[in-house]
Amino acid sequence: MPIISISQLSKTYTSGFTALRGIDLAIEPGEIFALLGPNGAGKSTLINIVCGIVTPSSGTVLVDGHDIARDYRAARRTIGLVPQELTTDAFETVLNTVSFSRGLFGLRPDPGHIERILRALSLWDKRDSRLMTLSGGMKRRVLIAKALSHEPRVLFLDEPTAGVDVELRQDMWRLVRALRQQGVTVILTTHYIEEAEEMADRIGVIRRGEIILVEEKAALMRKLGRKQLTLHLQQPITAVPPELEDYGLALAGDGRELVYTYDTRAERTGITGLLTGLAASGIRFNDLHTEQSSLEDIFVGLVREDGARA
Amino acid sequence: MSSAMTMNWPAVRAIYRFEMGRFWRTAGQSILAPVISTTLYFVVFGAAIGSRVSAVDGVPYGLFIVPGLIMLSLLTQSISNASFGIYFPRFAGTIYEILSAPISPLEVVLGFVGAAASKSILIGLIILATSALFVPLRIDHPFWMIGFLLLTAVTFSLFGFVIGLWADGFEKLQLVPLLVVTPLTFLGGSFYAIGMLPPFWHAVSLLNPVVYLISGFRWAFFGKADVNIAISLGMTALCLVICLGLVTYIFRTGYRLKS
Numbered sequence: 001m002p003i004i005s006i007s008q009l010s011k012t013y014t015s016g017f018t019a020l021r022g023i024d025l026a027i028e029p030g031e032i033f034a035l036l037g038p039n040g041a042g043k044s045t046l047i048n049i050v051c052g053i054v055t056p057s058s059g060t061v062l063v064d065g066h067d068i069a070r071d072y073r074a075a076r077r078t079i080g081l082v083p084q085e086l087t088t089d090a091f092e093t094v095l096n097t098v099s100f101s102r103g104l105f106g107l108r109p110d111p112g113h114i115e116r117i118l119r120a121l122s123l124w125d126k127r128d129s130r131l132m133t134l135s136g137g138m139k140r141r142v143l144i145a146k147a148l149s150h151e152p153r154v155l156f157l158d159e160p161t162a163g164v165d166v167e168l169r170q171d172m173w174r175l176v177r178a179l180r181q182q183g184v185t186v187i188l189t190t191h192y193i194e195e196a197e198e199m200a201d202r203i204g205v206i207r208r209g210e211i212i213l214v215e216e217k218a219a220l221m222r223k224l225g226r227k228q229l230t231l232h233l234q235q236p237i238t239a240v241p242p243e244l245e246d247y248g249l250a251l252a253g254d255g256r257e258l259v260y261t262y263d264t265r266a267e268r269t270g271i272t273g274l275l276t277g278l279a280a281s282g283i284r285f286n287d288l289h290t291e292q293s294s295l296e297d298i299f300v301g302l303v304r305e306d307g308a309r310a
Numbered sequence: 311m312s313s314a315m316t317m318n319w320p321a322v323r324a325i326y327r328f329e330m331g332r333f334w335r336t337a338g339q340s341i342l343a344p345v346i347s348t349t350l351y352f353v354v355f356g357a358a359i360g361s362r363v364s365a366v367d368g369v370p371y372g373l374f375i376v377p378g379l380i381m382l383s384l385l386t387q388s389i390s391n392a393s394f395g396i397y398f399p400r401f402a403g404t405i406y407e408i409l410s411a412p413i414s415p416l417e418v419v420l421g422f423v424g425a426a427a428s429k430s431i432l433i434g435l436i437i438l439a440t441s442a443l444f445v446p447l448r449i450d451h452p453f454w455m456i457g458f459l460l461l462t463a464v465t466f467s468l469f470g471f472v473i474g475l476w477a478d479g480f481e482k483l484q485l486v487p488l489l490v491v492t493p494l495t496f497l498g499g500s501f502y503a504i505g506m507l508p509p510f511w512h513a514v515s516l517l518n519p520v521v522y523l524i525s526g527f528r529w530a531f532f533g534k535a536d537v538n539i540a541i542s543l544g545m546t547a548l549c550l551v552i553c554l555g556l557v558t559y560i561f562r563t564g565y566r567l568k569s
Contacts, residue, residue, distance in 0.1 A: 013569055051410040054569055073318070073412035081410050087403030091335065096328075103324025104411040146407070 001065065002026035003078075003154055003185050004050065009059030011045055011209075019045040021209040023059070027154075032176065032186045034196035034217075036299055037206035043189040044084060046206070047156050051081045063154065077105060080152030084159045086139045090132035094123055097131060098145045105150035117145045120175060137168045144172070148179075155179060157188040161195065173199055193299055205299060229260040229271065231278070232287040241281045247274050258285075264292075321413045325421025326428075329395050333429045344383055344433045348440040351379055355501060356444055366503050367534045373445045377528040378500030380434045380441075384459065385466050385495050385520070387433050389487050392426035392470030397477055415561030419471065426467035427460070434459055448531065455530035461546050462523050466491075468553035475560055494520045499528075504536045519549055 004027040011020040019042045027033050037043050048054040050061050052072060061068045063075035089097055098114055118124040121141040131139060140160070147155060157176075161169045176186050176199060190196055196203055196217075203220055205213040213220075236255035247270060250259040258278075262269045278285070333340050356372035363371040399405040408418060441447060449455050477483040498504075498520030504512055515521050516537070526542030529535035535542065 053409045076412040106318040
C-alpha cells in the first residue's frame with residue numbers, strides 16, 4: 001500500500017488562481033521521491049495540502065491509509081515538514097523549540113531522542129543558543145531537527161538546500177540517506193536537479209498544477225536520455241563530408257571535433273556505420289568520449305516540450 | 311475510538327508552557343509593571359484625589375477602586391497576551407507548525423487562551439497583593455471573586471485570540487484594545503459607581519458590557535453592586551459564549567489561518 005495516495009487533488013485559491021489540477025500521485029513507503037517543477041508549478045501547494053496547512057478544493061489524500069481531513073491526527077502524526085522559509089521563534093533556544101515540536105505531536109518528552117537529533121545535525125553545542133543568534137544554515141538545521149523530533153515516517157523537505165552552503169548540503173543528504181535506511185519516506189522539492197539525480201529513487205515533474213511525469217529515476221534517464229559521441233580529430237576539417245550527411249553530425253572545437261547524437265533506445269545506434277564511414281572518408285581521430293543527458297537536460301526538455309504543446 | 315476523539319494533552323501543555331515561557335523570560339517587566347502602575351493609581355486616586363472623595367456605598371474610596379483596578383488590568387492584559395500570542399506565529403510564519411500538527415482547534419485554544427488567562431490572573435493577583443499594602447483589603451465572597459476573575463480572564467483572552475487572528479498588522483492588534491476596550495473599561499465604573507452618574511449617562515452606561523463585569527466583581531468584594539449580581543453573571547457568561555462562538559466560527563472556516 002502506498003504511504004501517500006493522492007487522488008484527483010485540485011486547489012483553486014480565493015484569488016481565482018488554480019494551483020493544482022486533478023493531481024493523482026502515489027508515494028511508496030521508504031522511497032525518496034523528488035518533485036521537480038518550475039517556480040509556481042504547485043509544488044509547495046501540494047506539500048502544504050498533504051501537511052494540513054492549505055485546504056484542498058477537491059480530491060482526497062490518504063497518509064498511511066488515513067484521510068487527511070477525516071482522520072487528520074493519525075495522518076499528521078506520520079509526517080514531518082521542513083518548510084521552505086526560515087521561520088523560527090527568534091527568542092527561543094534550540095533545545096526548547098525542538099522539544100516544543102515534539103510536544104505538539106502528542107509525544108512525551110524524550111531528552112535522549114532530542115539529543116541524538118541535535119548531535120546528528122551538529123546542533124548539540126548550540127542547544128542553549130537563542131535562534132536569533134544562529135546563522136541561516138544553522139536555522140535550517142533547527143527546522144530539520146524540529147521536523148524529526150516526533151520520529152515521523154514521512155519527511156517533506158520543501159526546497160531544503162535553497163541558500164545553504166556546500167557543507168550543510170552534504171550533511172543534509174547524508175542525513176536523508178540515513179533516514180531512508182531507517183525506512184523513512186522522503187519527499188523533496190529542489191531547484192538543484194543534480195541532487196534529485198543523485199538522491200531520488202523516483203522523480204515527478206509538476207507543471208502548471210499538473211503532474212506531467214512520474215518515473216523511476218534510472219528508467220527516466222534510460223528512457224529519455226540521449227547520448228552524444230564526440231570524436232577528437234587528428235586534423236581539423238572545415239565541413240562534414242557529404243557522404244556522412246545522414247548522421248546529422250555537428251562540427252565543434254574549430255573543426256577538431258565531430259559530435260554525433262544518438263538514441264540509446266534505438267535498435268541501431270548507427271555508431272558502427274559512422275565509424276566505417278569516417279574511415280572510408282579518410283578522417284582519423286585520436287580520442288573519443290560519450291556523454292549522457294543530465295536530468296536537468298531532460299527536465300528542461302520536458303517542461304519546454306509541454307509548454308510548447310500548451 | 312477514532313484518534314480524532316482523543317485529546318492531545320501534550321500539545322496543549324507544549325503550547326501553554328511555550329506561551330508562559332515568554333511571561334517568565336520578561337518576569338521583571340511582567341511583574342514590576344503592574345506593581346508600579348497600581349502604586350501610581352493609589353497615589354493619584356487613593357491619596358491625592360481619594361482623600362477628598364467621600365465613601366462610596368459605605369466603602370472608603372481607596373478600597374472601592376481595588377476591584378476596578380484589577381478589572382482594568384485583567385481586561386487589557388488578557389486581550390494583549392492572547393492577541394500577541396496567536397498573532398506573532400502568524401506574523402513570523404511559525405504558525406505552519408501548529409497547522410501541520412495533530413492538534414484540534416479546541417486544543418490550540420486551550421493552550422493559547424489558557425496561557426493568556428493564566429498570565430492576566432497572575433497580574434490580577436499581583437495587583438491585589440500590591441493593593442493590600444495601601445488599603446485594608448476586604449473580600450466578602452472570595453469564591454465569587456475567583457469565579458469572576460477566571461470567567462473574565464478567559465472571556466477576554468478568547469476575545470484577544472479573535473483579535474490576534476483578525477489583525478493583519480501590529481497596528482490592528484492595538485486598535486481594538488486602544489479604541490474600544492480601554493474607553494469601555496474607564497467608562498465602565500472602574501473608578502466610580504455608575505449610580506453616581508446622572509440618569510441619562512447611567513442608562514447609557516448599562517449598554518457597556520464592562521459595567522456588568524466590574525459590578526459583579528465589586529459585589530464579590532463588598533457585597534454591593536451597581537446592577538443585580540445575577541444579571542452581571544449572565545452578561546459575563548454571554549460575553550464568554552459570544553467569544554467562544556467567534557473562535558469556533560474562525561476555526562470552522564479557517565479564516566486567516568488557512569488559504
